[in-house]
Amino acid sequence: MATKRAVPLGAHNGSGVVAGDVTTKMTSQDVLANSFSRYKEGYETIEKSEFGQLFRKLFHYVLFPLSVLVLMPNLVMLLWYAMSKCGGSYSHLLSRFYDRSVIDVLLEVWSSVPICSPFSIGVIGGYFAWALFWMKVLPGRRVEGPITPNGNIPLYKDNGFLHYTVTMVGFTVLTAILKYFDMSPSIVYDRLGELLATMIIFSIFFCFFLYLKGLYAPSSTDCGKSGYFIFDYYWGTELYPRVFGIDIKVFTNCRFGMTVWPLLVCCYAIKSYELWGLVDSMFVSTVLQLVYITKFFIWEAGYMQSLDIILDRAGFYICWGCLCYLPALYPATSFFLVEHPVVLGNFWASIMFGFGIGSIAINYLADAQRQMVRGANGECLVWGRKPEIIRAKYRLESGEIKESILLASGWWGLSRHFHYVPEILLAFWWSVPALFTYMMPYTYVIFLTILLIHRSYRDDHKCGKKYGEFWHEYRRRVPHRIVPYLF
Numbered sequence: 001m002a003t004k005r006a007v008p009l010g011a012h013n014g015s016g017v018v019a020g021d022v023t024t025k026m027t028s029q030d031v032l033a034n035s036f037s038r039y040k041e042g043y044e045t046i047e048k049s050e051f052g053q054l055f056r057k058l059f060h061y062v063l064f065p066l067s068v069l070v071l072m073p074n075l076v077m078l079l080w081y082a083m084s085k086c087g088g089s090y091s092h093l094l095s096r097f098y099d100r101s102v103i104d105v106l107l108e109v110w111s112s113v114p115i116c117s118p119f120s121i122g123v124i125g126g127y128f129a130w131a132l133f134w135m136k137v138l139p140g141r142r143v144e145g146p147i148t149p150n151g152n153i154p155l156y157k158d159n160g161f162l163h164y165t166v167t168m169v170g171f172t173v174l175t176a177i178l179k180y181f182d183m184s185p186s187i188v189y190d191r192l193g194e195l196l197a198t199m200i201i202f203s204i205f206f207c208f209f210l211y212l213k214g215l216y217a218p219s220s221t222d223c224g225k226s227g228y229f230i231f232d233y234y235w236g237t238e239l240y241p242r243v244f245g246i247d248i249k250v251f252t253n254c255r256f257g258m259t260v261w262p263l264l265v266c267c268y269a270i271k272s273y274e275l276w277g278l279v280d281s282m283f284v285s286t287v288l289q290l291v292y293i294t295k296f297f298i299w300e301a302g303y304m305q306s307l308d309i310i311l312d313r314a315g316f317y318i319c320w321g322c323l324c325y326l327p328a329l330y331p332a333t334s335f336f337l338v339e340h341p342v343v344l345g346n347f348w349a350s351i352m353f354g355f356g357i358g359s360i361a362i363n364y365l366a367d368a369q370r371q372m373v374r375g376a377n378g379e380c381l382v383w384g385r386k387p388e389i390i391r392a393k394y395r396l397e398s399g400e401i402k403e404s405i406l407l408a409s410g411w412w413g414l415s416r417h418f419h420y421v422p423e424i425l426l427a428f429w430w431s432v433p434a435l436f437t438y439m440m441p442y443t444y445v446i447f448l449t450i451l452l453i454h455r456s457y458r459d460d461h462k463c464g465k466k467y468g469e470f471w472h473e474y475r476r477r478v479p480h481r482i483v484p485y486l487f
């Protein structure tokens with residue numbers, strides 16, 4: 001890979017332990033080597049044989065990305081097909097494969113909707129214009145993202161919450177106008193298939209544009225290629241691409257994916273209301289999702305420090321994912337509830353709602369705690385006490401040494417990714433109103449659990465490489481990955 005990385009700067013005190021809050025006395029090559037070599041241990045067994053190395057490369061750079069590129073667009077369409085044409089039942093969907101080949105079924109699915117119809121182009125194009133306009137004109141304080149391994153500091157205009165508010169108000173006004181003409185935004189529920197299909201095709205070309213842009217007109221030095229086209233297309237060639245001043249990842253992840261999600265949830269809720277009147281299961285699920293998304297936008301500047309932004313480049317994985325996969329999967333429980341309304345009664349509805357809100361609050365508090373401690377340079381209270389911190393040093397590619405704080409108490413002392421527990425629970429609480437007859441409404445929770453477990457490994461790997469011994473010290477102090485005492 002042509003990208004450069006921050007390298008760890010380890011501090012060693014003879015016993016192999018790095019004390020919290022230490023400043024590095026040893027800056028020699030041995031310290032660096034010592035710190036880094038431990039991290040490599042896990043990989044050496046695989047890399048021993050040439051065949052192993054070759055297979056690893058082939059898998060990483062070709063087979064895995066190729067499978068994602070081929071599978072994901074089809075899976076998104078199959079998800080929609082299962083939701084809308086198979087009564088929300090995966091077994092019903094599977095029965096379609098009994099007497100036909102996979103290709104035949106896929107052809108049936110894709111040909112069941114008009115791709116790039118005037119309706120889908122109008123809706124998607126209209127939303128793009130709306131989102132780009134407000135993204136550009138709405139004011140916001142200037143926020144700095146974390147320094148990149150190449151020493152660049154990305155700048156953002158923090159207008160996410162305002163953008164979200166304007167969009168939701170705009171949606172309410174549009175709904176009222178449509179009602180006047182005897183129309184409804186629930187048409188999005190009826191014609192979701194063609195919207196998704198059009199979006200999928202558009203996004204495939206858009207990612208190709210991003211691939212070329214990163215190679216020939218990058219916005220910063222945080223760019224490069226691996227030499228494997230498939231991998232570079234899948235992963236991206238640029239970390240922070242900007243076009244006419246528009247930050248592409250902020251647009252795809254936040255102004256599109258995260259904003260279309262609540263819009264879709266509202267369209268599905270309106271459809272349910274038109275069919276059945278007010279249903280408490282739909283109400284609980286909708287409100288929980290809206291509260292969670294509102295929380296996201298309040299915290300958006302914090303998201304600019306997450307893996308998606310600081311590690312994942314703007315390629316198929318993140319951009320296509322946020323343009324197509326997120327809108328199809330994340331609001332899927334709401335889509336399901338339209339055809340499967342459940343009357344919960346006040347007691348169960350309140351229990352689900354209460355636990356859901358509690359989980360959202362804990363997830364928010366955990367994210368905010370880490371940010372607060374870093375913002376205050378450790379000079380604050382965590383759960384009423386002085387925080388336990390590790391002042392972790394790392395080195396930029398230029399050789400410059402930087403310091404960051406790792407919090408080892410509060411939520412971050414329970415486990416290294418404790419905030420993933422409420423993240424999974426909150427998704428469970430907005431899915432469980434659909435009860436347990438079908439698996440479909442739990443698709444997102446299942447995906448999220450896998451994603452977050454995998455992400456905890458990715459993050460460990462990333463932080464180990466960045467902080468070396470300091471990260472080992474954190475792992476020693478906080479030995480569990482996600483669930484305290486269990487995992």
Ligand SMILES: NC(=O)C1=CN([C@@H]2O[C@H](COP(=O)(O)OP(=O)(O)OC[C@H]3O[C@@H](n4cnc5c(N)ncnc54)[C@H](OP(=O)(O)O)[C@@H]3O)[C@@H](O)[C@H]2O)C=CC1
Nearest residue numbers: 306307308363367370404405406407408412419420423459
């Ligand atoms: N619904 C969904 O699909 C998903 C939701 N999420 C949610 O998004 C939010 C962000 O999660 P995620 O993107 O995974 O990133 P995290 O919030 O877990 O941030 C990871 C980064 O935080 C820093 N860090 C790690 N440990 C510590 C510590 N002890 N003290 C201080 N800083 C630390 C490191 O970055 P550095 O280099 O700065 O040290 C690390 O790379 C969470 O609320 C999560 O639940 C996440 C993924 C998917």
Ligand SMILES: CC(C)CCC[C@@H](C)[C@H]1CC[C@H]2C3=CC=C4C[C@@H](O)CC[C@]4(C)[C@H]3CC[C@]12C
Nearest residue numbers: 068072258296303308317318320321322325326
């Ligand atoms: C195989 C791929 C096509 C899968 C694409 C996955 C992406 C769409 C998602 C991967 C990580 C996800 C997110 C990370 C963190 C988030 C913060 C949270 O508070 C809200 C959700 C999200 C923005 C979330 C959105 C989808 C991903 C980018």
